[in-house]
Amino acid sequence: MTDHIDPNPQKDPSDWTTGDEPMTGPQKSYLRTLAQEAGVDVPEELTKAEASERIDELQRTTGRGT
Incomplete structure (x- = not known):
């Protein structure tokens, strides 16, 4: 049995180092x-995190996105 490792783990937006910058255009x-x-x-x-x-x-x- 192998453990599933997510290749793209989700990081909590509040932990983003750039989360307090303005949201991006996209x-x-x-x-x-x-x-x-x-x-x-x-x-x-x-901010990016809030957005x-x-x-x-x-x-x-x-x-959407489900």
């Missing part, structure tokens, strides 16, 4: 798309 674009589908507003100025967490939340809400 994050902003995808977040805007998800927010529109979910019928919610999102702040324009989020990632919000994206995860909206993916669950919209059923």
Whole structure:
């Protein structure tokens, strides 16, 4: 029996060394798309970590990314 090792482990956004930098262009674009589908507003100025967490939340809400 072999142990499964995830080749791309997920790191908690709050642990990112660059998590406090402004969100990236692709994050902003995808977040805007998800927010529109979910019928919610999102702040324009989020950090990378905040945007990632919000994206995860909206993916669950919209059923994307599952």
